[in-house]
Amino acid sequence: MNKTVNQKAWFLVLPVLVLVAFSAVIPLMTVVNYSVQDTFGNNVFFWNGLRWFQDMLESDRMWNALGRQVVFSSIILAIEVPLGVFVALNMPKRGFWASFCLVLMSLPLLIPWNVVGTIWQIFGRVDIGLLGHTLDAVGIDYNYTQGFIAAWATVIAMDVWHWTSLVALLAYAGLQSIPDAYYQAAKIDQASRWAVFRYIELPKMTGVLMIAILLRFMDSFMIYTEPFVVTGGGPGNATTFLSIDLVKMALGQFDLGPAAAFSLMYFLVIMAISWVFYTVMTNLDNRESRR
Amino acid sequence: MAEITLANLAHSYLPDPRTGDDFALKEMNHVWRDGEAYALLGSSGCGKSTLLNIISGLLRPSHGRVLFDGRDVTDAPTAERNIGQVFQFPVVYDTMTVRENLAFPLRNRRMPAAEIARLVQKVGAMIGMEAELDRKARGLTADAKQKISLGRGMVREDVNALLFDEPLTVIDPHMKWELRTQLKKLHQDFGHTMIYVTHDQTEALTFADKVVVMYDGRVVQIGTPQELFERPAHTFVGYFIGSPGMNLFDAQVAGRRARIDGASFDLPAPYVTGRGRVQVGVRPEFVRLATGGGGVPARIDRIEDVGRHRIVRLTVAGGEVSALVPEDGTLPADVDGIVFDPAGINVYEDDWRVAPSAGQEAA
Numbered sequence A: 001m002n003k004t005v006n007q008k009a010w011f012l013v014l015p016v017l018v019l020v021a022f023s024a025v026i027p028l029m030t031v032v033n034y035s036v037q038d039t040f041g042n043n044v045f046f047w048n049g050l051r052w053f054q055d056m057l058e059s060d061r062m063w064n065a066l067g068r069q070v071v072f073s074s075i076i077l078a079i080e081v082p083l084g085v086f087v088a089l090n091m092p093k094r095g096f097w098a099s100f101c102l103v104l105m106s107l108p109l110l111i112p113w114n115v116v117g118t119i120w121q122i123f124g125r126v127d128i129g130l131l132g133h134t135l136d137a138v139g140i141d142y143n144y145t146q147g148f149i150a151a152w153a154t155v156i157a158m159d160v161w162h163w164t165s166l167v168a169l170l171a172y173a174g175l176q177s178i179p180d181a182y183y184q185a186a187k188i189d190q191a192s193r194w195a196v197f198r199y200i201e202l203p204k205m206t207g208v209l210m211i212a213i214l215l216r217f218m219d220s221f222m223i224y225t226e227p228f229v230v231t232g233g234g235p236g237n238a239t240t241f242l243s244i245d246l247v248k249m250a251l252g253q254f255d256l257g258p259a260a261a262f263s264l265m266y267f268l269v270i271m272a273i274s275w276v277f278y279t280v281m282t283n284l285d286n287r288e289s290r291r
Numbered sequence B: 001m002a003e004i005t006l007a008n009l010a011h012s013y014l015p016d017p018r019t020g021d022d023f024a025l026k027e028m029n030h031v032w033r034d035g036e037a038y039a040l041l042g043s044s045g046c047g048k049s050t051l052l053n054i055i056s057g058l059l060r061p062s063h064g065r066v067l068f069d070g071r072d073v074t075d076a077p078t079a080e081r082n083i084g085q086v087f088q089f090p091v092v093y094d095t096m097t098v099r100e101n102l103a104f105p106l107r108n109r110r111m112p113a114a115e116i117a118r119l120v121q122k123v124g125a126m127i128g129m130e131a132e133l134d135r136k137a138r139g140l141t142a143d144a145k146q147k148i149s150l151g152r153g154m155v156r157e158d159v160n161a162l163l164f165d166e167p168l169t170v171i172d173p174h175m176k177w178e179l180r181t182q183l184k185k186l187h188q189d190f191g192h193t194m195i196y197v198t199h200d201q202t203e204a205l206t207f208a209d210k211v212v213v214m215y216d217g218r219v220v221q222i223g224t225p226q227e228l229f230e231r232p233a234h235t236f237v238g239y240f241i242g243s244p245g246m247n248l249f250d251a252q253v254a255g256r257r258a259r260i261d262g263a264s265f266d267l268p269a270p271y272v273t274g275r276g277r278v279q280v281g282v283r284p285e286f287v288r289l290a291t292g293g294g295g296v297p298a299r300i301d302r303i304e305d306v307g308r309h310r311i312v313r314l315t316v317a318g319g320e321v322s323a324l325v326p327e328d329g330t331l332p333a334d335v336d337g338i339v340f341d342p343a344g345i346n347v348y349e350d351d352w353r354v355a356p357s358a359g360q361e362a363a
């Protein structure tokens, strides 16, 4: 095919450039701007170099928040992925109950974050909440505003309740794509239930599970609203994850410079991890489609 | 190895079957003799896969029993029946190598490793994949995958029966012939009860000693290829087996005389027919061309040369009829009718063959 060269074609790209500039690049650049300047007020700024970045890298506060964040994301992935797969395996394959389960499973996904937070905040209260009161009545010392374990357990249970459905629905879609003949052949081959899972169901689910893990990782790594509504990051700093810490720093203390440096590094970490995921996933795909 | 008995077996996929049409399998009684190789022949949708799945236990029949060597296994799960079955479309375990695929049914039965290695090597040679044993099954071609499926079916030597559900559909013709030979050899070596489903009559007739013909959820005839050819029990068998299939004429039959389209002729034996639709069936091999007004009136439409012989297509009483004539002979120019070789005449009433009246057949 002969391609003609016409530099005017750049104008066709222009609208997209403008759009991206206003929606992403310019806001991001203001953050970059803050991250390299300092101020004594009155809207007077002066150049501060990479000091904020240095400060943040040396601050225990950020490393602790990052540590809590990594632990949180790991725990919810370790629960939601196996649990979601388990739920998907036990959902009816067809008929009325299949549709019923699908609707039921999607319900938590449709509830806004702050509502989920509020639901759990009330659900867990010792005075009026069903969960909190019951636990208290059976003699378990449960108070998410004061106990470290109780706060973490509540935040994790809330995330599992909210998002396991997503993993389950994706895994279910993967399972539905397996033709009956595979199960029939496995019966003929006298395969155990475990072998059917290991050699038929799991291989067919790897693709969707990778997507589920990526989505859940990114989302949990940026979690803000739900723990903020329930625990407000406490007790102490026990559930202060990266986003919560960032907002405290930027809006609570109005430390715009450090907060900007913080958010840029946060952004880079998420980019880097997502890139690794993406690379692994496309490699898997290639391996599957090769010959 | 086992003798498989189907007792009053019928199956409907509907929860509440009422009429005969609701049944994918109509009631049947049939014994698959131990160690015999059967071909199950029938057009698509007539219930062949349903029948196999009932035998292997993948499907529970809605009516009747299945017995293995007299033992009722109707409610026994597939694993307990120990049956090999190969499906029409390839099933391979993608993450395993070809070798692991072939070994899978043996591993599940906890065989010793040395025995597994020996059997896998043997079956690898039978399906012609010795060189590819250590390749991942993912990414192989469809016919390589089907060979693996076939191999997994053949690898166990102790099965009660081997069921093949149109296993060679996706395989190219040359390899088909080769694999079919391997299957026959497997049967000679081990004497498994084998049922080979196909809708290809050549495949059926070359594979098996006994051919079972199914039509619309029923077994309409069981017999040797010769019996199916000479005495089709149902018009469907006549039409389905043979190329071209049997010619059928609406006729009036009274004793030894038959009339077709105003012309009457003698039957080889007397027949007693009832009130149903009576037809005379004659294979093209037994139709002779006649001249001088001596037969059933016919007009030649065209002549097809198919190598060893020619097929003459004629119109008789408004319907199409075929006759086979030898390649060498010349055709008379003034053909105006057809006559039948008495050895090839069968009489049907409502599609089922009518036996000649007893005791007088020899006459």
Ligand SMILES: Nc1ncnc2c1ncn2[C@@H]1O[C@H](COP(=O)(O)OP(=O)(O)O)[C@@H](O)[C@H]1O
Pocket (backbone or CB within 6 Å): B013, B024, B042, B043, B044, B045, B046, B047, B048, B049, B050, B051
């Ligand atoms: N799972 C099923 N549910 C409902 N009807 C089915 C099912 N499988 C097959 N049938 C019907 O049963 C009949 C026989 O099918 P099948 O045994 O697959 O035929 P064959 O293998 O001879 O082509 C067909 O009419 C088909 O539509």
Ligand SMILES: [Mg+2]
Pocket (backbone or CB within 6 Å): B045, B048, B049, B050, B088, B165
């Ligand atoms: Mg079929």
